[in-house]
Amino acid sequence: MFTPAVTEPRHVAxxxxxxxxxxxxxxxxxxxxxxxxxxxxxxxxxFAPQRRIVHAGDLIYQTGExxxxxxxxxxxxxxxxxxSFDGREQVVGLKFRGDWLGFDGIAxxxxxxxxxxxxxxxxxxxxxxxxxxRCAARPELLKLLHEAMSRExxxxxxxxMSVCTLSADARVADFLRYWAESxxxxxxxxxxxxxxxxxxxxxxxxxxxxxTVSRSLSRLARIGMIEFLxxxxxxxxxxxxxxxxxxVQRSVAPxxxxxx
Amino acid sequence: MFTPAVTEPRHVAxxxxxxxxxxxxxxxxxxxxxxxxxxxxxxxxxFAPQRRIVHAGDLIYQTGExxxxxxxxxxxxxxxxxxSFDGREQVVGLKFRGDWLGFDGIAxxxxxxxxxxxxxxxxxxxxxxxxxxRCAARPELLKLLHEAMSRExxxxxxxxMSVCTLSADARVADFLRYWAESxxxxxxxxxxxxxxxxxxxxxxxxxxxxxTVSRSLSRLARIGMIEFLxxxxxxxxxxxxxxxxxxVQRSVAPxxxxxx
DNA sequence: CGCCACTTTGAATTAGCTCAAATTCCGTGG
DNA sequence: CCACGGAATTTGAGCTAATTCAAAGTGGCG
Numbered sequence: 001m002f003t004p005a006v007t008e009p010r011h012v013a014x015x016x017x018x019x020x021x022x023x024x025x026x027x028x029x030x031x032x033x034x035x036x037x038x039x040x041x042x043x044x045x046x047f048a049p050q051r052r053i054v055h056a057g058d059l060i061y062q063t064g065e066x067x068x069x070x071x072x073x074x075x076x077x078x079x080x081x082x083x084s085f086d087g088r089e090q091v092v093g094l095k096f097r098g099d100w101l102g103f104d105g106i107a108x109x110x111x112x113x114x115x116x117x118x119x120x121x122x123x124x125x126x127x128x129x130x131x132x133x134r135c136a137a138r139p140e141l142l143k144l145l146h147e148a149m150s151r152e153x154x155x156x157x158x159x160x161m162s163v164c165t166l167s168a169d170a171r172v173a174d175f176l177r178y179w180a181e182s183x184x185x186x187x188x189x190x191x192x193x194x195x196x197x198x199x200x201x202x203x204x205x206x207x208x209x210x211x212t213v214s215r216s217l218s219r220l221a222r223i224g225m226i227e228f229l230x231x232x233x234x235x236x237x238x239x240x241x242x243x244x245x246x247x248v249q250r251s252v253a254p255x256x257x258x259x260x
Numbered sequence: 261m262f263t264p265a266v267t268e269p270r271h272v273a274x275x276x277x278x279x280x281x282x283x284x285x286x287x288x289x290x291x292x293x294x295x296x297x298x299x300x301x302x303x304x305x306x307f308a309p310q311r312r313i314v315h316a317g318d319l320i321y322q323t324g325e326x327x328x329x330x331x332x333x334x335x336x337x338x339x340x341x342x343x344s345f346d347g348r349e350q351v352v353g354l355k356f357r358g359d360w361l362g363f364d365g366i367a368x369x370x371x372x373x374x375x376x377x378x379x380x381x382x383x384x385x386x387x388x389x390x391x392x393x394r395c396a397a398r399p400e401l402l403k404l405l406h407e408a409m410s411r412e413x414x415x416x417x418x419x420x421m422s423v424c425t426l427s428a429d430a431r432v433a434d435f436l437r438y439w440a441e442s443x444x445x446x447x448x449x450x451x452x453x454x455x456x457x458x459x460x461x462x463x464x465x466x467x468x469x470x471x472t473v474s475r476s477l478s479r480l481a482r483i484g485m486i487e488f489l490x491x492x493x494x495x496x497x498x499x500x501x502x503x504x505x506x507x508v509q510r511s512v513a514p515x516x517x518x519x520x
Numbered sequence: 521c522g523c524c525a526c527t528t529t530g531a532a533t534t535a536g537c538t539c540a541a542a543t544t545c546c547g548t549g550g
Numbered sequence: 551c552c553a554c555g556g557a558a559t560t561t562g563a564g565c566t567a568a569t570t571c572a573a574a575g576t577g578g579c580g
Contacts (some may be wrong), residue, residue, distance in 0.1 A: 082421050086509040090421035104417070106410035113417065136396055149409045150366035156416040157364070157373065161342050161350035163423050164467035168536065198558065207424035212536060214560055232545055233559070249346040428568065458526065472568060474528055492577055493527070 032185040036098030039144055043072055046134055046141065049124040060101055060115035060123055067105030069125050073097055076121015077196045079205075080104075081114040091205035093156065094179070097186045100148040102128075118196040163207045170251040171206045172216035173225065176236070177244040190241060195234045220247075292445040296358030299404055303332055306394055306401065309384040320361055320375035320383055327365030329385050333357055336381015337456045339465075340364075341374040351465035353416065354439070357446045360408040362388075378456040423467045430511040431466045432476040433485060436496070437504040450501060455494045480507075 043049060051074070054060065060071055063083045073095055080093035080101075092113060095101060105111040106128070117123075135142040162174050180190040195202070199210040199217075206213070217233070220226045225247055229235035238244060303309060311334070314320065320331055323343045333355055340353035340361075352373060355361060365371040366388070377383075395402040422434050440450040455462070459470040459477075466473070477493075480486045485507055489495035498504060 082417050084421060086512050088425045088512060090424055092417040092420050103410050104414045107407045112414045147367045150363050153412055154364045154367060154372045157342050157352040160352050160420050161344060164350055165348045209537060252346050252348060469569060
């Protein structure tokens with residue numbers, strides 16, 4: 001399915017800069033974790049934001065609702081669901097502690113997706129006009145805001161790439177890797193993770209059916225990439241996170257292709 | 261392939277707000293066109309930015325390059341190509357006059373994709389630190405910036421939804437609709453458009469092979485949704501833009517499903 | 521004019537979908 | 551405490567949309 005994007009010879013071969021270090025390294029995770037904690041502390045100090053406890057299924061905001069607030073997640077797990085006006089629903093993003101919600105509403109004055117809690121959590125509400133006002137005086141706050149938006153843009157591109165270039169098994173593996181990595185960056189244990197989503201939700205997010213998700217998970221378990229814990233097959237152990245990454249990469253370069 | 265994102269009953273049925281008016285209306289297009297012109301004028305006046313003429317294949321920036329600039333497109337057609345470090349390439353965005361480039365670099369201090377010109381065009385270069393500095397004094401400039409980032413986020417979600425929920429034919433139709441609409445919003449003619457991309461590039465962007473793109477285009481032509489002009493089947497006439505939209509929606513609700 | 525990249529189309533293959541059935545799990549109420 | 555019912559999951563079998571592989575056609579450009 002993978003079609004090279006650029007057919008003419010790349011004219012950049014000589015000058016391509018070194019890529020930044022791959023994410024997922026322990027110290028990188030620590031850095032992110034600290035960064036999130038500092039961000040939340042700063043927001044807390046600057047805004048003393050309204051805190052709201054949400055439960056699974058609660059809506060933070062919904063499509064078409066007038067935009068006025070940004071939200072920052074202090075805890076919990078959230079999904080963003082796009083609705084097209086012909087009735088399609090699409091999970092377009094997953095959000096965790098430290099993430100911002102609501103950027104999609106800025107441009108059009110109304111939110112363009114539903115933000116739904118997938119578990120109990122705490123959401124901080126910030127008035128956008130207030131955020132802007134405080135940003136004027138505090139460049140470090142504006143920096144935070146822009147970084148969050150920038151990260152969201154990059155992350156969504158990665159999602160698109162995953163959906164467009166990976167097989168079903170690799171997509172599921174990549175999803176698990178992403179989920180575990182997101183936990184790791186927030187200082188949570190990753191050897192034993194609880195999927196907060198049904199197979200149907202995962203399938204929707206990854207562009208495949210729930211049966212395919214189930215089969216892929218079974219296959220990943222069979223080859224030892226994951227183990228099911230507990231009884232309801234929502235608890236998963238990932239013995240070696242880097243093995244998942246390797247699995248994704250192997251599935252991209254099928255034959256005995258050795259690079260370099 | 262479409263899996264509902266939310267399986268439990270939505271608890272939002274009563275209060276769901278009206279969706280904003282569908283895009284693509286003539287006056288909406290005019291509004292956007294004017295907005296783009298004003299934006300460019302403002303940037304011109306504020307920054308007197310360095311202008312650079314680019315040609316097909318030129319790189320504006322590339323993955324891993326240190327972030328320092330944002331770019332605004334005055335003319336031309338551009339693609340954003342994500343590179344994964346296992347060698348996959350993915351077209352993750354298309355950019356036109358008035359669009360900004362480079363947001364992806366803010367978070368990590370380095371760009372995370374390649375920005376490539378697909379045709380001759382003019383790019384304005386803005387130093388990010390300068391943008392921030394001027395934003396402090398001019399709220400309207402900051403508003404522009406945030407709206408551009410927000411639009412990019414929403415647009416990418418739409419891409420993901422398209423790839424995840426539509427058949428190959430519908431995806432190609434939706435791509436043509438998006439392209440034509442983007443031209444319309446910039447005051448360009450849309451009855452007769454020139455695809456700046458090869459079938460391979462389109463296929464990469466849409467998550468399908470070049471052969472499938474070719475077949476889909478042939479089918480769309482056979483049923484009269486498009487016509488090929490010229491000889492080298494890059495020139496396309498779209499007799500009725502709204503027919504394309506209908507085609508996409510029909511393909512989503514296959515049987516004689518009448519809503520309401 | 522001839523090469524090379526792009527495109528189209530066909531034929532065979534396959535990954536993932538659809539449909540179906542069995543199983544497990546969990547909350548609820550008796 | 552246990553029985554029950556609905557939701558989620560798994561697995562199988564057959565099917566289909568899209569892929570892969572192949573070949574031929576076309577056009578632009580040096």
